[in-house]
Amino acid sequence: MLPIPDRRAPMSIITVSGEMGSQRDDLARELCRAGGLELVDRRTLMDAVAGLVDITRDEHQLLAEQGPALLDLGSRRRRVFAALLESVVLQYAQVGQVALVGRGANLLLKLVPGVLRVRTVAPLDLRAQRLARREHLELDQARRLATVVDQQRRAYIAHLFGADWGSPLNYDLVLNMGRLSVEQATACVLDLAAHADFEVSSEGRRLITDLVLAGRVRRELVSAVDVHALEVSAEGGSVRLEGYVADQADQRRALALAEAVEGVERVQFLLEVSPAMSKFMP
Numbered sequence: 001m002l003p004i005p006d007r008r009a010p011m012s013i014i015t016v017s018g019e020m021g022s023q024r025d026d027l028a029r030e031l032c033r034a035g036g037l038e039l040v041d042r043r044t045l046m047d048a049v050a051g052l053v054d055i056t057r058d059e060h061q062l063l064a065e066q067g068p069a070l071l072d073l074g075s076r077r078r079r080v081f082a083a084l085l086e087s088v089v090l091q092y093a094q095v096g097q098v099a100l101v102g103r104g105a106n107l108l109l110k111l112v113p114g115v116l117r118v119r120t121v122a123p124l125d126l127r128a129q130r131l132a133r134r135e136h137l138e139l140d141q142a143r144r145l146a147t148v149v150d151q152q153r154r155a156y157i158a159h160l161f162g163a164d165w166g167s168p169l170n171y172d173l174v175l176n177m178g179r180l181s182v183e184q185a186t187a188c189v190l191d192l193a194a195h196a197d198f199e200v201s202s203e204g205r206r207l208i209t210d211l212v213l214a215g216r217v218r219r220e221l222v223s224a225v226d227v228h229a230l231e232v233s234a235e236g237g238s239v240r241l242e243g244y245v246a247d248q249a250d251q252r253r254a255l256a257l258a259e260a261v262e263g264v265e266r267v268q269f270l271l272e273v274s275p276a277m278s279k280f281m282p
């Protein structure tokens with residue numbers, strides 16, 4: 001159970017993305033220690049997801065070890081996990097005072113003013129050296145590991161968000177960890193986070209509340225109905241649904257599920273019945 005957001009307190013949200021071996025996780029942990037934030041990383045998210053849905057041991061291990069591996073799951077199962085992860089990330093963001101590691105959090109929250117989006121990079125050879133020491137690998141193995149994981153992360157972001165994982169335009173601060181220590185990078189991030197522009201405003205909180213509601217509706221729908229090309233947006237208590245289902249029974253079920261989600265007051269229902277679209281779309 002997530003804590004209740006304190007709407008009176010200043011809200012800080014930092015997302016941390018990074019190349020494999022660029023000390024992304026080290027930076028996130030130090031930000032939490034020095035900045036009094038809660039760490040929301042891969043393990044935190046997977047434990048939360050496991051509490052929401054039945055998950056096999058193999059699936060838990062697959063997703064916990066490398067989140068982008070959800071692309072290896074069947075398309076229906078993949079949509080369920082993606083929706084669950086998104087919903088959990090957004091709920092942590094709603095609480096605030098968090099460092100959100102990976103999982104496209106920077107893109108989920110891209111329209112929310114005040115969110116600080118950080119990325120870590122470093123030369124491949126240096127990243128490989130760090131990985132080789134940490135994982136007890138040969139240098140060539142570590143270099144291949146870094147390259148493969150980066151490719152997975154890029155594919156994960158492209159698939160779920162249609163965005164370029166490596167584009168600096170998707171971040172507010174890109175840190176070259178080949179030049180900076182974790183302590184120096186932490187000081188840079190916290191100095192920027194202390195600026196008024198990176199405090200989530202009341203408008204930002206409202207947008208996050210809308211995103212959380214849309215995420216809950218999406219989670220309910222994909223868990224129970226085979227919906228394709230699903231788009232869910234929310235404003236206040238009004239929710240808009242677009243996408244395709246195979247038949248009218250799924251259409252009725254989707255509407256009932258959306259209307260039953262706590263906080264939903266109205267549903268603009270644009271889910272179309274299209275067996276052909278449902279058959280051929282992922």
